Amino acid sequence: MSIFKKPEEREPKKTLSMLIYGMPSCGKTTLACSAPNPVLMDFENGLDRVNYAHRIPSFTPNTWEDVNTAINELRNSPEIQTVIVDSIDRLMDTAMEYVRVTYPKLIQRDGTPSMKAYGTRKVLYQQFVQQMRNMGKNIIYVAHVVEDKRKVGAEEVIFYRPNISKSNAPDITTDLDMEGFMFADGGNRYITFDPWGDIECKNSCDLHGKWDDSCKMYNPMPVPMIIDASGNATAANDYLTRFFNWNAKRVQNNFNKMRNAAQPGPQPAPVAQAPQQAQPEAPARPTRSTTKGGK
Secondary structure, three states: OOOOOOHHHOOOOOOOEEEEEEOOOOOHHHHHOOOOOEEEEEOOOHHHHOOHHHOOOEEOOOOHHHHHHHHHHHHOOOOOOEEEEEOHHHHHHHHHHHHHHHOHHHEOOOOOEOHHHHHHHHHHHHHHHHHHHOOOOEEEEEEEEEEEEEEEOOEEEEEEEEOOOOOOHHHHHOOOOEEEEEEEEOOEEEEEOOOEOOEOOEEOOOOOOOEEOOOOEEOOEEEOOOEOOOOOEOOOOOHHHHHHHHHHHHHHHHHHHHHHHHOOOOOOOOOOOOOOOOOOOOOOOOOOOOOOOOO
């Protein structure tokens, strides 16, 4: 029997990996907390900024030993469906502090890490990502944004990307299903997973905003406002739960079509459309004035 399986013999993937990045205070942590049955590895105490009605179980790792303790518990917690890592920036700081304490000879006289220290941190980071990947759970990474200035012809253009060092970024982004840029504009919040020329994104699950024929691209999607001006919760925080459930049905539907094509039989019912909520129209694209975020 061949070790190579036919497409219809493979089991469909049941989990998602996602990265949400953007300006401070634009709602990244709150959005991440809307995933199904989540827990938060809260490296920067971001849960304190989430409305009390939408907070979830969390743990703040202060050392790399704490990180390993959390991973061991997560492996033995089948009821947990989603693990949120907030933020990658602080995860890397925690890893470097471990290197400083454990391998002091890798720190230079002026207190800065040597190249070997960065290499050791990279190994810790790769091990962490691999363990998260093998957990069989949804993984959501949260990161801040970095603005890179690049010359395009005679113009200086700003490109937006997650605040992950360029040498370490591929360890996460290569295997991501979704990478979304989040921003605020006029008191409303938006996210896009569709790559633009100056914004790094990834969309392998076909979750789009409205198509704009004038610029031949999808507009950002509005993120529902779930608190009022007084800070009271007005709706459940379930945006990503609805998306994850929709995507699971989409994947299963595609798998059923492939299996039925190989073995003709009754066709499955069509999958439901992606979840949408009535919200203000999104701007055509974020600009420097709209990406600074708000409370």
